[in-house]
Amino acid sequence: MERALRAVLRCCARGVSPGPWWAEGLRYRSASRAPAAAGGDEERPGPERRGGGQLPSAVPRGGPQDLTRSPPGPRSRPALWHKGYERDPRPAGRESWSWREGECSRVRRRLEQKPLAVGRTKGSEILFGIAPCSLALSQSRRELFRLFLKQGRGSQPLVRSEFVLQATARGVPVLEVSRRELDALCRGQVHQGVCLEATPLRFKSLEEAEKPELKDEENPSRELVWLVLEQIQDPMNLGALLRSAYFLGVDRVVTSQRNSCPLTPTVSKASSGAMEVFDVYSTDDLQSFLKTKTAEGWEVVGTVSRPEEVENVPVISCLEFQWEKPLLVVIGSEGDGLSLETQLLCHRMLAIPPGRALHPGIESLNVSVATGILLHSICSQKQRQGG
Template sequence: PVLHVPGRELDALSRGRPHQGVCLEAAPLPFKSLRDAEEPHLGDGESGSRQLLWLGRGGIPGTQDPMNLGALLRSAYFLGVDRVVVSLRDSCPLTPIVSKASAGAVEVFDVYGTDDLQGFLKAKSAEGWEVVGTISRPRDVEDVPVISCSEFQWDRPVIVVIGSEGEGLSLEAQRQCRRMLAIPPGRALHPGIDSLNVSVAAGILLHSICSQKRRHGD
């Protein structure tokens, strides 16, 4: 049923956030289980000829921002990412704020969750996937090669692991990465203004990688 109520009731339902005169009651969106996902096999005819791109999300526990997660999902959907997998212990839930920030992409784009992101990355690496991380300050990474995102060659299925705002990737996630991708700045940066918003950085990185798919005609 459609109920016509005073504006103050809509304000209360939306907890003071802009609602444009309409509120909809809907069931919560759960993360999909990887156990229920159809697994691509790298040796079969279809997926063997495709450039599979998954996006992994894992940072420091408790630091996820719903606006950033929503914006990241919006970019991932638009640019053609095949699947998004998030660490359940590090991620905020798929709230209405996430849905709004994604411009509705989360409603049509399945988001998978795992309790063991490091184990998942290790397993995919053993299957032949390339796991690459992202970093804003190359000096903060040890023992993992760092390259510019424009130098990355996408020649096999890849998982790009994005960290959290401010803290970046957890040390455990970094250890699963074969390489780290960085976005080179266009000028000498002032101290304290030397990084991008995580969803903006993810959009730039994904566009740099996904443009290779378009050049190859996939």
């Protein structure tokens, strides 16, 4: 059996079909050993071997087709090779085993790599993740189309049931889809088994930001803190900034329109859903906005990682900073920080003192981490004032 299999593999390696002869060879060997296995006559001697080979070279008259009519005798077994197979390496209706197996593997790989197409409503986007989808369902800030849940109960049946209840209350259809379809919907992001099709969120205008909120009307003497973002481009950073600002009690977030990241599903996921409940405002002229707020009596403070790079603006530690009037905290872009024009409009610059001597190249913090530290230092004073 092993010899016949090796012969088949050699034929496949040369790109030809092994043909019917190898099966006849196996039948001959089984027949020659059958009496001994049954306990009858002694085993008949096998075919003569030629030069240590496995099978004789003689082929019955008439070529390989004769093998299907009568089994070969011990001395007339077919050779491992015959020129008839060279003329027709792949006879009709008898494809090579190795070729069929390889083709099946290629088809299977193409099917696995082909992305699944899931219909989308025009103008919609796909939110992903438990927190963003749950908060979007609980608010009325988006138009909602469909909720997608991973097939099967999974490991969080209570979360799944809550989503179904929320979607039912809002009249949103719930569809169960496979994990591959969820991956295709959110383009491979971490969806935690849930996606939501909805309309995008947009920035609000500065005119809307000037309208007092209900909590401001109840306590008009409370000092306000606004976070101003200049050209934040990374959606992960923007999401982390919104999450920190919401958690620490910032009243408004204003961002520049030029070279800034929009409010995408990635931002919502990075903010852990804070973007779904926290308004974000934008302006196309950040410098004019800062000048207007300064004229209204607001203090404008910027942030800097290297104090020696700042000119004509005092730099103090965030631990020493004290404020007694409405405040704008301005944060610059990830790479360049605040532009020179914006720096010159700041009354003071805040720096975070390091806890050790720093090696070159790691002398600054990520913009979202640095902002979280600064906001905590500033907003803690606001809490002590009873804001």
